[in-house]
Amino acid sequence: xxxxxxxxxxxxxxxxxxxxxxxxxxxxxxxxxxxxxxxxxxxxxxxxxxxxxxxxxxxxxxxxxxxxxxxxxxxxxxxxxxxxxxxxxxxxxxxxxxxxxxxxxxxxxxxxxxxxxxxxxxxxxxxxxxxxxxxxxxxxxxxxxxxxxxxxxxxxxxxxxxxxxxxxxxxxxxxxxxxxxxxxxxxxxxxxxxxxxxxxxxxxxxxxxxxxxxxxxxxxxxxxxxxxxxxxxxxxxxxxxxxxxxxxxxxxxxxxxxxxxxxxxxxxxxxxxxxxxxxxxxxxxxxxxxxxxxxxxxxxxxxxxxxxxxxxxxxxxxxxxxxxxxxxxxxxxxxxxxxxxxxxxxxxxxxxxxxxxxxxxxxxx
Numbered sequence: 165x166x167x168x169x170x171x172x173x174x175x176x177x178x179x180x181x182x183x184x185x186x187x188x189x190x191x192x193x194x195x196x197x198x199x200x201x202x203x204x205x206x207x208x209x210x211x212x213x214x215x216x217x218x219x220x221x222x223x224x225x226x227x228x229x230x231x232x233x234x235x236x237x238x239x240x241x242x243x244x245x246x247x248x249x250x251x252x253x254x255x256x257x258x259x260x261x262x263x264x265x266x267x268x269x270x271x272x273x274x275x276x277x278x279x280x281x282x283x284x285x286x287x288x289x290x291x292x293x294x295x296x297x298x299x300x301x302x303x304x305x306x307x308x309x310x311x312x313x314x315x316x317x318x319x320x321x322x323x324x325x326x327x328x329x330x331x332x333x334x335x336x337x338x339x340x341x342x343x344x345x346x347x348x349x350x351x352x353x354x355x356x357x358x359x360x361x362x363x364x365x366x367x368x369x370x371x372x373x374x375x376x377x378x379x380x381x382x383x384x385x386x387x388x389x390x391x392x393x394x395x396x397x398x399x400x401x402x403x404x405x406x407x408x409x410x411x412x413x414x415x416x417x418x419x420x421x422x423x424x425x426x427x428x429x430x431x432x433x434x435x436x437x438x439x440x441x442x443x444x445x446x447x448x449x450x451x452x453x454x455x456x457x458x459x460x461x462x463x464x465x466x467x468x469x470x471x472x473x474x475x476x477x478x479x480x481x482x483x484x485x486x487x488x489x490x491x492x493x494x495x496x497x498x499x500x501x502x503x504x505x506x507x508x509x510x511x512x513x514x515x516x517x518x519x520x521x522x523x524x525x526x527x528x529x
Contacts, residue, residue: 214279
């Protein structure tokens with residue numbers, strides 16, 4: 165539990181009441197700060213006398229100072245209800261991503277970072293500084309294209325508005341508190357008499373858990389898995405770019421590059437860990453699948469339907485819920501009634517206050 169001395173926050177919490185023009189202005193402010201920090205380092209050092217203290221430390225200090233503003237303006241694209249503001253956030257994010265790559269690809273600053281890296285053994289850097297130096301030295305080449313394509317993928321996902329059409333009968337079993345069929349978009353033309361179920365988490369989870377019609381669960385799962393098809397060529401390009409970047413950096417592949425910064429350090433250790441984990445849980449997993457198969461067989465028999473002896477991915481959530489209800493007497497819908505949204509939300513904030521010494525106040529209070 166946090167100490168009492170941290171009960172009074174040192175500063176007001178950040179606000180997220182930006183307008184599109186303010187996001188653009190904030191992005192320009194962040195850009196100017198980043199450029200200025202790099203320019204000052206280049207003006208005050210040479211490739212020959214560059215050290216961690218006079219080259220990387222000023223840049224890292226500046227990055228830390230503007231981190232909060234940077235994250236706030238770029239976070240808006242994921243959550244804000246205003247499309248114009250989300251679009252401004254996407255543009256700001258793209259601009260700052262490109263700037264980050266541009267600055268890291270400047271030859272003048274890379275010469276200095278390269279000097280620091282070559283002299284790292286004699287610099288007696290602490291562990292954290294040495295790790296930061298290693299990461300900064302690796303972060304060059306191909307990053308601009310990777311950044312652009314990653315942003316495009318994210319933007320496509322954010323703007324996805326698709327869904328699957330079903331009759332109300334096909335959605336039998338789903339609680340109204342999870343999906344209110346009456347409130348869904350009504351179909352016209354070939355979808356007359358149907359409603360549209362989107363692919364958001366708040367729809368996909370209850371449909372998978374409660375829809376009694378297996379064909380509904382199957383069709384929705386297939387449709388949801390094939391959403392945002394325009395990302396397929398982008399993913400392919402990103403895979404190739406990341407592989408190329410990893411090989412340029414001296415790694416066998418992207419996995420080796422990423423894992424080198426993790427605790428495991430190399431792919432072989434990860435594979436060994438996963439193989440060991442599988443050997444420990446495989447028998448239990450097979451038993452769990454057999455229990456789900458038994459439930460499915462019983463369910464099909466009660467409905468007078470033919471059972472093919474298979475359990476599919478779209479069956480897992482549905483029969484796992486039945487398993488909890490039948491064997492453990494746990495009804496998730498009934499349990500949820502004891503955790504209304506705002507009561508649960510306030511409880512979570514209370515836990516954070518106790519653990520971290522925070523105080524949450526409504527900004528208009």
